[in-house]
Amino acid sequence: MSETFTFQAETQQLLDILIHSLYTDREIFLRELISNASDALNRMQFTQLTESDVLDPDAELKITITSDEEAGTLTISDTGIGMTRQEVIENLGTIAHSGAKTFIQALKDAPNAETAQNIIGQFGVGFYSVFMVADEVQVITRSYEPDAEAVRWQAHGGTSYSLETADKETRGTDIIVKLKEEDAKDFASDWKIKDIIRRHSDYVAFPIYVADDEEPTNKQTAIWRKSPNDVTEDEYDAFYKQYTMDFSNPMYRIHMRADVPMQFYALLYIPSSAQQGQNMFSLRKEPGLSLYSRKILIDNYNKDLLPEYLQFVQGIVDSEDLPLNVSRESVKADRVIARLRSTITRRVIGDLKKLAANEPEDYLEIFSEFGRFLKQGVVVAPQDKDDLTDLLWFQSTHDDNEDEFTSLQSYVDRMVDGQNEIYYVVADDFGTARRSPHLEPFRQRGIEVLYFCDPVDAMLPMGLTEYSGFKLRAVDEADIDLTDVGTVDDSVEEQESLESDSVETLVERVKRVLGSRVSDVRMSKSLVGSPARLISPEGGDTRHMFRINRLLDRDYELPVKALELNPRHPLMHNLSHMLEGDTRNPMIDLVAMQLFETALLQEGIHPDPAAMAERLNMLMQAATGTPVNSLNLSSVMPDVEAESAADASTDAASVDAEPDVEIEDAEFTEVETPEAAVTEDDES
DSSP states (O other): OOEEEEOOHHHHHHHHHIIIIIOOOTTHHHHHHHHHHHHHHHHHHHHHHHOSOOSSTTOOOOEEEEEETTTTEEEEEEOSOOOOHHHHIIIIIOGGGGOHHHHHHHHHHOSSHHHHHHHGGGSOOGGGGGGGTEEEEEEEEEOSSTTOOOEEEEEOSSSEEEEEEOOOOSSEEEEEEEEOTTTOGGGGOHHHHHHHHHHHSTTOSSOEEETTOSSOSSOOOOGGGSOGGGOOHHHHHHHHHHHHOOSSOOSEEEEEEEOSSSOEEEEEEEOSOTTGGGSTTOSOOSSOEEEEETTEEEEEEESSSSOGGGTTOEEEEEESSSOTTOOTTTGGGOHHHHHHHHHHHHHHHHHHHHHHHHOHHHHHHHHHHHHHHHHHHHHHOGGGHHHHGGGOEEEETTTOOTTOOEEHHHHHHTOOTTOOEEEEEEOSSHHHHHTOGGGHHHHHTTOOOEEEOSGGGGGGGGTOOEETTEEEEETTBTTOOOTTSSOOOTTSOOOOOOOHHHHHHHHHHHHHHHGGGSSEEEEOSSOSSOSEEEEBOSOOTTTTHHHHHHHTTOOOOOOOOEEEEOTTSHHHHHHHHHHHHOTTOHHHHHHHHHHHHHHHHHHTOOSOGGGGHHHHHHHHHHHTTOOGGGSOGGGTSOOOOHHHHHTOOSHHHHHHTSHHHHHHHSOOOOOOOHHHHHHHHHHO
């Protein structure tokens, strides 16, 4: 007796999207059905190794496709593992089982149609693409379990499907497709079916018979077991495209054959793009290599054959030493896997190192796509760090070119006289890095600095602490001494520094204005052209973690740093003159706060840059002639901590301790505008 079931609302919506919106190449439906049949055969092949009581134990593992052009039907049959009634409901009747709700939500959040098309690659719903060409689909299946009944599933792509007991004596699944009359009947043509198989499914491991042909249409060649000398470039590329459904050629290939200490075959590819798995047609839905034992698929996504930082590598490993009766769950614990992992990892890293040395342009293409994985490895896999550091490339001040990269070894080869450390600057992007005030003393002495400006570079200092015996140092560290390193550029004219008394007065004033926003305020010995910079305390390898947390959209707190002021910069001279003229001049605190926030901006860590707009407008007003005492400064000057006021040593300084209160209430005498102050400084 037939029972009717209603698809859930999400399932109905999903079917409508798949049928009418996402798939544009309709012939892909046949590849999807063949892929499902191949998976059923793989599972049956494995089951026969572990269980003795199966239906039709002697049946050939194959796929058969028959068609009736006159009736407009197409039938895809396999002798695979089949399904029970409950498995049919779980796998065909309830798409939400594969994440329909999440899929629908992802589509709603997609900004455009192109993005929506890419989303499908993340969900296992390819079977339903058959409704692009079908008015009706029947699935007649019988499980390999001897006592299981055959089941018929039938749907029209609408809101419901039906289930009933069926007559089927053999194990496996038949998918009967009633093709749409108006535009899909040509898919019942034998020549078209064969053409699709040769282009999309030629390397399926089981024979695919079309109609009454005695010879399979597909090659079903285990290309990885052939000698590399017997495989052409076109064959390698064709197999990669068939295996992954990536329409582009891979960037790199490794074909391995080993006999000792163990016998195995491996064919590995580095994809054309890090986004390969997100292609809507992609066959590889998740990372991991396909693990075979003597050409029998054991695990389609084995994540133990390569470390996590090489998860972008795709391909097949076929072992002669892996027991055929091993269960899928126990594969991970097998010693063979550990030995395979070690051998394959060494080969992949070794090949990448050779490519970097001999074909740097080709390697840079790979690094541009997958460098983040390698950087992750430096942090999470310390046992492999020494090998991986040779694969890390960075932009640097040597070229100051966003398109030029250098290796750590090349950096070491260019180190200047007296240099015994490797220097780097952490920033959010290349432009921010190259404008960093921290670089000034290094540029002045001709010392190269690496740009850590990829978002994930902030985690590198936790793992990359030295290279070739040289310690890595961030240029914002407070205790870096460059006195005996390199040669100072004499063409840079040294500006006159503030007197010590003026320095002390200015430092104390800025400390009171900024309070606990900074850990200290001091004068810099190294700044050249910038008025100020923020420096980090000694040590603290995790101080960049806030960048990682920000990238991951986690809660984070900005690190409290020390503010260094340049006593030779004209701005410091101007502020000092203002302090000498009138300690209550509100422009002093306004500029001090802006100095600090500008330094935050240069570091790329300002939490709210737009908040500076009102203060900047006031500064511009004052610079163009508006009297300072006519500006309402309380709205742009945050409260200064009470403890700062308590430390004030003079009545005048106490007035400045709470600028948002005192500025508004005090009666100010007329003071010169910043323009006048600058002019006076210039004249002096």
